[in-house]
Amino acid sequence: MLAILTGLGLSTAAGLNAYIPLLLVGLLARYTDVLHLPGAFGWLTNGWVLTGIALLLGTEIILDKVPLVDTVNDAVQTLVRPASGGAVFAATDAAARADSSTFMHDHPWIGWVLGIAVAFLVHGAKASVRPVVNAGTLGTGAPVVSVVEDVMALAMSLLAVLAPVIGLIAIVLFAFAALRLVRLARRRRRRRRRRATAAV
Numbered sequence: 001m002l003a004i005l006t007g008l009g010l011s012t013a014a015g016l017n018a019y020i021p022l023l024l025v026g027l028l029a030r031y032t033d034v035l036h037l038p039g040a041f042g043w044l045t046n047g048w049v050l051t052g053i054a055l056l057l058g059t060e061i062i063l064d065k066v067p068l069v070d071t072v073n074d075a076v077q078t079l080v081r082p083a084s085g086g087a088v089f090a091a092t093d094a095a096a097r098a099d100s101s102t103f104m105h106d107h108p109w110i111g112w113v114l115g116i117a118v119a120f121l122v123h124g125a126k127a128s129v130r131p132v133v134n135a136g137t138l139g140t141g142a143p144v145v146s147v148v149e150d151v152m153a154l155a156m157s158l159l160a161v162l163a164p165v166i167g168l169i170a171i172v173l174f175a176f177a178a179l180r181l182v183r184l185a186r187r188r189r190r191r192r193r194r195r196a197t198a199a200v
Contacts, residue, residue: 015122085119
Protein backbone atom coordinates (compact mmCIF):
# COMPACT_ATOMS: atom_id res chain seq x y z
CA MET A 1 0.00 0.00 0.00
CA LEU A 2 2.84 2.41 0.77
CA ALA A 3 4.16 1.82 -2.74
CA ILE A 4 0.92 3.18 -4.19
CA LEU A 5 1.05 6.21 -1.87
CA THR A 6 4.62 6.93 -2.95
CA GLY A 7 3.64 6.63 -6.60
CA LEU A 8 0.61 8.88 -6.12
CA GLY A 9 2.70 11.55 -4.42
CA LEU A 10 5.38 11.52 -7.11
CA SER A 11 2.91 11.56 -9.99
CA THR A 12 1.00 14.42 -8.33
CA ALA A 13 4.28 16.35 -8.18
CA ALA A 14 4.96 15.50 -11.83
CA GLY A 15 1.64 17.08 -12.77
CA LEU A 16 2.97 20.38 -11.41
CA ASN A 17 6.53 20.05 -12.68
CA ALA A 18 7.63 17.07 -14.76
CA TYR A 19 11.30 17.29 -13.86
CA ILE A 20 11.43 17.80 -10.08
CA PRO A 21 10.26 14.27 -9.13
CA LEU A 22 12.31 12.68 -11.93
CA LEU A 23 15.47 14.48 -10.79
CA LEU A 24 14.82 13.76 -7.12
CA VAL A 25 14.19 10.05 -7.73
CA GLY A 26 17.30 9.79 -9.91
CA LEU A 27 19.52 11.59 -7.40
CA LEU A 28 18.22 9.62 -4.41
CA ALA A 29 18.68 6.32 -6.25
CA ARG A 30 22.19 7.28 -7.39
CA TYR A 31 23.60 8.78 -4.20
CA THR A 32 21.62 7.26 -1.29
CA ASP A 33 20.09 4.00 -0.09
CA VAL A 34 16.71 5.65 0.44
CA LEU A 35 15.47 4.65 -3.01
CA HIS A 36 16.25 1.72 -5.29
CA LEU A 37 15.06 1.59 -8.87
CA PRO A 38 14.11 -1.54 -10.82
CA GLY A 39 16.65 -2.55 -13.45
CA ALA A 40 14.49 -1.18 -16.26
CA PHE A 41 14.85 2.30 -14.76
CA GLY A 42 18.60 2.21 -14.11
CA TRP A 43 19.05 4.85 -16.83
CA LEU A 44 17.49 7.37 -14.45
CA THR A 45 20.66 7.31 -12.32
CA ASN A 46 22.98 7.99 -15.26
CA GLY A 47 24.95 11.22 -14.82
CA TRP A 48 24.19 12.47 -18.35
CA VAL A 49 20.50 11.76 -17.93
CA LEU A 50 20.44 13.60 -14.60
CA THR A 51 22.29 16.54 -16.16
CA GLY A 52 19.75 16.65 -19.00
CA ILE A 53 16.83 16.55 -16.56
CA ALA A 54 18.45 19.33 -14.51
CA LEU A 55 18.80 21.50 -17.64
CA LEU A 56 15.17 20.83 -18.60
CA LEU A 57 14.15 21.71 -15.04
CA GLY A 58 16.04 25.01 -15.23
CA THR A 59 14.34 25.85 -18.52
CA GLU A 60 10.92 24.92 -17.12
CA ILE A 61 11.45 27.07 -14.02
CA ILE A 62 12.26 30.12 -16.17
CA LEU A 63 9.54 29.66 -18.80
CA ASP A 64 6.83 28.94 -16.25
CA LYS A 65 7.28 32.33 -14.63
CA VAL A 66 6.69 34.42 -17.77
CA PRO A 67 3.04 35.34 -18.46
CA LEU A 68 1.65 33.94 -21.73
CA VAL A 69 4.84 31.90 -22.21
CA ASP A 70 3.69 29.80 -19.25
CA THR A 71 0.44 28.98 -21.11
CA VAL A 72 2.39 27.84 -24.18
CA ASN A 73 4.69 25.84 -21.91
CA ASP A 74 1.66 24.19 -20.28
CA ALA A 75 0.42 23.16 -23.73
CA VAL A 76 3.79 21.55 -24.52
CA GLN A 77 3.89 19.88 -21.10
CA THR A 78 0.52 18.19 -21.70
CA LEU A 79 2.44 15.15 -22.95
CA VAL A 80 5.58 15.51 -20.82
CA ARG A 81 4.04 15.76 -17.33
CA PRO A 82 1.79 12.67 -17.61
CA ALA A 83 4.71 10.68 -19.07
CA SER A 84 6.88 11.77 -16.16
CA GLY A 85 4.12 10.85 -13.72
CA GLY A 86 3.86 7.37 -15.20
CA ALA A 87 7.63 6.90 -15.12
CA VAL A 88 8.14 7.94 -11.49
CA PHE A 89 5.11 5.93 -10.34
CA ALA A 90 6.37 2.78 -12.07
CA ALA A 91 10.04 3.32 -11.19
CA THR A 92 9.95 3.65 -7.42
CA ASP A 93 10.00 0.50 -5.36
CA ALA A 94 11.38 1.83 -2.07
CA ALA A 95 7.96 1.79 -0.44
CA ALA A 96 7.20 -1.61 -1.95
CA ARG A 97 10.27 -2.97 -0.19
CA ALA A 98 9.29 -1.20 3.03
CA ASP A 99 5.88 -2.88 3.24
CA SER A 100 7.03 -6.14 1.58
CA SER A 101 4.49 -5.69 -1.19
CA THR A 102 5.02 -7.41 -4.54
CA PHE A 103 1.76 -6.32 -6.16
CA MET A 104 3.16 -3.29 -7.97
CA HIS A 105 6.28 -5.23 -8.93
CA ASP A 106 4.17 -8.01 -10.45
CA HIS A 107 1.89 -5.53 -12.27
CA PRO A 108 4.14 -2.65 -13.41
CA TRP A 109 1.64 -1.43 -16.02
CA ILE A 110 -0.71 -0.36 -13.20
CA GLY A 111 1.92 2.11 -12.02
CA TRP A 112 2.25 3.59 -15.50
CA VAL A 113 -1.50 3.97 -15.95
CA LEU A 114 -2.12 5.44 -12.49
CA GLY A 115 0.87 7.76 -12.73
CA ILE A 116 -0.16 9.07 -16.15
CA ALA A 117 -3.77 9.60 -15.03
CA VAL A 118 -2.87 11.41 -11.79
CA ALA A 119 -0.26 13.64 -13.43
CA PHE A 120 -2.65 14.45 -16.29
CA LEU A 121 -5.41 15.50 -13.87
CA VAL A 122 -3.05 17.70 -11.84
CA HIS A 123 -1.60 19.20 -15.02
CA GLY A 124 -5.12 19.90 -16.29
CA ALA A 125 -6.00 21.78 -13.12
CA LYS A 126 -2.76 23.77 -13.27
CA ALA A 127 -3.18 24.61 -16.95
CA SER A 128 -6.78 25.80 -16.50
CA VAL A 129 -6.08 27.95 -13.46
CA ARG A 130 -2.94 29.68 -14.74
CA PRO A 131 -4.59 31.79 -17.52
CA VAL A 132 -7.16 33.02 -14.99
CA VAL A 133 -4.38 34.02 -12.59
CA ASN A 134 -2.55 35.82 -15.41
CA ALA A 135 -5.68 37.67 -16.52
CA GLY A 136 -6.76 38.54 -12.97
CA THR A 137 -3.35 39.89 -11.94
CA LEU A 138 -2.26 41.31 -15.32
CA GLY A 139 0.57 38.78 -15.38
CA THR A 140 2.09 39.71 -12.03
CA GLY A 141 0.75 36.56 -10.37
CA ALA A 142 2.50 34.16 -12.79
CA PRO A 143 5.92 34.08 -11.09
CA VAL A 144 4.38 33.88 -7.61
CA VAL A 145 2.08 31.00 -8.51
CA SER A 146 4.91 29.26 -10.36
CA VAL A 147 7.21 29.42 -7.33
CA VAL A 148 4.42 28.02 -5.14
CA GLU A 149 3.88 25.17 -7.62
CA ASP A 150 7.62 24.37 -7.72
CA VAL A 151 7.84 24.33 -3.92
CA MET A 152 4.75 22.12 -3.75
CA ALA A 153 6.22 19.73 -6.34
CA LEU A 154 9.46 19.44 -4.37
CA ALA A 155 7.68 19.03 -1.02
CA MET A 156 5.27 16.47 -2.47
CA SER A 157 8.15 14.50 -4.00
CA LEU A 158 10.07 14.42 -0.71
CA LEU A 159 6.98 13.47 1.29
CA ALA A 160 6.10 10.74 -1.22
CA VAL A 161 9.48 9.08 -0.74
CA LEU A 162 10.17 9.78 2.94
CA ALA A 163 6.66 9.97 4.49
CA PRO A 164 4.04 8.57 2.08
CA VAL A 165 1.14 8.73 4.55
CA ILE A 166 1.73 12.44 5.18
CA GLY A 167 2.07 12.78 1.41
CA LEU A 168 -1.42 11.28 1.02
CA ILE A 169 -2.84 13.90 3.37
CA ALA A 170 -1.07 16.58 1.32
CA ILE A 171 -2.58 15.13 -1.89
CA VAL A 172 -6.08 15.30 -0.42
CA LEU A 173 -5.54 18.93 0.62
CA PHE A 174 -4.06 19.73 -2.77
CA ALA A 175 -7.01 18.10 -4.57
CA PHE A 176 -9.45 20.12 -2.47
CA ALA A 177 -7.60 23.37 -3.23
CA ALA A 178 -7.30 22.50 -6.93
CA LEU A 179 -11.04 21.82 -7.23
CA ARG A 180 -11.82 25.15 -5.60
CA LEU A 181 -9.46 26.96 -7.95
CA VAL A 182 -10.87 25.22 -11.04
CA ARG A 183 -14.41 26.13 -9.98
CA LEU A 184 -13.33 29.71 -9.39
CA ALA A 185 -11.71 29.79 -12.84
CA ARG A 186 -14.91 28.50 -14.46
CA ARG A 187 -17.04 31.09 -12.66
CA ARG A 188 -14.77 33.89 -13.86
CA ARG A 189 -14.94 32.62 -17.43
CA ARG A 190 -18.74 32.56 -17.25
CA ARG A 191 -18.80 36.12 -15.90
CA ARG A 192 -16.55 37.29 -18.73
CA ARG A 193 -18.80 35.63 -21.32
CA ARG A 194 -21.88 37.25 -19.79
CA ARG A 195 -20.23 40.65 -19.81
CA ALA A 196 -19.11 40.18 -23.41
CA THR A 197 -22.61 39.10 -24.42
CA ALA A 198 -24.19 42.03 -22.54
CA ALA A 199 -21.79 44.46 -24.20
CA VAL A 200 -22.84 43.23 -27.63
